[in-house]
Amino acid sequence: MELLEVNHLCKTYGSGETAVHALKDVSFSVPKGEYVAVVGESGSGKSTLLNLIGGLDTPTSGKVLIDGKDVFAMKDRELTIFRRRNIGFIFQAFNLIPELTVEQNILFPVLLDYQKPDRAYLEELLTVLNLKDRRKHLPSQLSGGQQQRVALARTLAQNPEIILADEPVAALDPVTAKQVMSDFRKINQDMNISILINIHHVELALEYADRIIGIRAGKIVYDGPSARVDQAVLDAIYGE
Secondary structure, eight states, rough: OSSSSEEEEEEEEEOOGGGGEEEEEEEEEEEETTTEEEOOOOOOOHHHHOOOOOOOOOEEEEEETTTEEEEEGHHHHHHHHHHHHHEEESSSOOOTTTSSSSSHHHHHHHTTOOOOOOHHHHHHHHHHHTTTTGGTGGGGGHHHHHHHHHHHHHTTTTSSSSEEESSSSSOOOOOHHHHHHHHHHHHHHHHOEEEEEOSSOOHHHHHOSSSEEEEEETTTEEEEEGOOOOHHHHHHOOOO
């Protein structure tokens, strides 16, 4: 069974002549441990797709199943708990709590869920993401790349089945963006966590992701290995 199944997902905003069809009959699946990059122009539907998969928005029609569970069949409280314990979210904005240290930010969602922190796992995360010497620093004392790694560690502290990352390197300089993408790859390989990432840097997507899903005007126009993306595929995605 696939970890993630997206079945005939559609999302329309508004109605009549002003209706915006953000997603049009999108279907795909992601097995455990795959690193998938979703690429496409701004407004193509990438963020809408991730918001629907994560249960942050509801579709006009279609289904999303994570680990066999229908996301949109859950009641609000059940979905909130399911998201917290199974889905990791990473956004362009780091969303760190400025008054908390690196260590406190990482542990915050675990404590919010009334769980006991796994200190050994915390040390592993700090080591893997090169944050050990920053554990007592506040977010304001960190670089952009370090803040994004803290956000990633905070997500990993909840042991998610899948990480949904929406443009996590968009605000970073090219060198730092490359390092963060490398961090995602390391986590994907070492911890066997599925990652679905929206990214506008197609070169980084091709370098680090196993698979590319290309979206244009709300439809999937390519879904396949990164190694098979050629100029014809890029033209189909970006309309050159």
